[in-house]
Amino acid sequence: MKYFMLLLALLGTSSLIVADGTVDNQAVPITSNITKVEKVLSTTSSVRISVVGQGVAPMNTSSPAQAYALAKRAATADAYRLIAEKVKGVRIDGQDLIKNMMVKRSIVRTSVQAMVRNANVVETTFKEGLCEVEMEILLSHSDFAQ
Amino acid sequence: MRSRDGNLTFSLRLCSIIFFSSLALNASEYLISYRYVVKNATLYNEILHISNAMQPCHGKTQQTLILESNNSSDLRKIISQNSQEFTEFIHKLGLHVKHEDITINSQNSSTTILTLKTTCFKVDFNDNFASISPLK
Numbered sequence: 182m183k184y185f186m187l188l189l190a191l192l193g194t195s196s197l198i199v200a201d202g203t204v205d206n207q208a209v210p211i212t213s214n215i216t217k218v219e220k221v222l223s224t225t226s227s228v229r230i231s232v233v234g235q236g237v238a239p240m241n242t243s244s245p246a247q248a249y250a251l252a253k254r255a256a257t258a259d260a261y262r263l264i265a266e267k268v269k270g271v272r273i274d275g276q277d278l279i280k281n282m283m284v285k286r287s288i289v290r291t292s293v294q295a296m297v298r299n300a301n302v303v304e305t306t307f308k309e310g311l312c313e314v315e316m317e318i319l320l321s322h323s324d325f326a327q
Numbered sequence: 328m329r330s331r332d333g334n335l336t337f338s339l340r341l342c343s344i345i346f347f348s349s350l351a352l353n354a355s356e357y358l359i360s361y362r363y364v365v366k367n368a369t370l371y372n373e374i375l376h377i378s379n380a381m382q383p384c385h386g387k388t389q390q391t392l393i394l395e396s397n398n399s400s401d402l403r404k405i406i407s408q409n410s411q412e413f414t415e416f417i418h419k420l421g422l423h424v425k426h427e428d429i430t431i432n433s434q435n436s437s438t439t440i441l442t443l444k445t446t447c448f449k450v451d452f453n454d455n456f457a458s459i460s461p462l463k
Contacts, residue, residue, distance in 0.1 A: 291428040
């Protein structure tokens, strides 16, 4: 009986090793196939950044045309903000107030400041009160060279 | 004893100085600034300031925008008639973006301010159109 138990234990461990081996063999090619291509600004090429900004019209507009114009302005500002966030990055500040082991207040502030020039509006859509502006900017090395 | 040629040169020089200085004083140069605020994805405020330049501006002209003037020399009127084109032109020049977003207990609010800092523009009024170009 003791020998039988020992044999069973040995068989179990060997099967685990085999199983581990096969899993590893399968996993290796999957991870190696994933290649992450990051866009890097080089001296020879340029990078195109495309964003979609969203804006809504105020409630008290006098006509649909005014609503469209105001919503488009808001969406353009949102698109500018998205470009600034992508190019320059976002500053994030967080603050949590915990009292008696409970979160009383949680504050997250994000901010960005940038100068955006030569951004182009590609497409504008207005549907059900929501305006979407697709905007793109072409960045080249010379824009940042000093 | 002064010669006639000398007097002529002097008077020509004087005339040219008066002519060019009068041109400089009447040069159509304007200071323009633009700012708009978007709060919670809704346009909150938009301001365009236009004023005559009290001092001559320095710099070279950049991109030029040509707007229909219909024999008018009032820049405010011309811009208000072609506000869309002018706004797009200002956007092309470059705007300063300032965005602040705050989330308190999962409730979010945001403010975005786009600004064109006060810039000097040279404006040439012709019969049917006005050409506007920033000086830099």
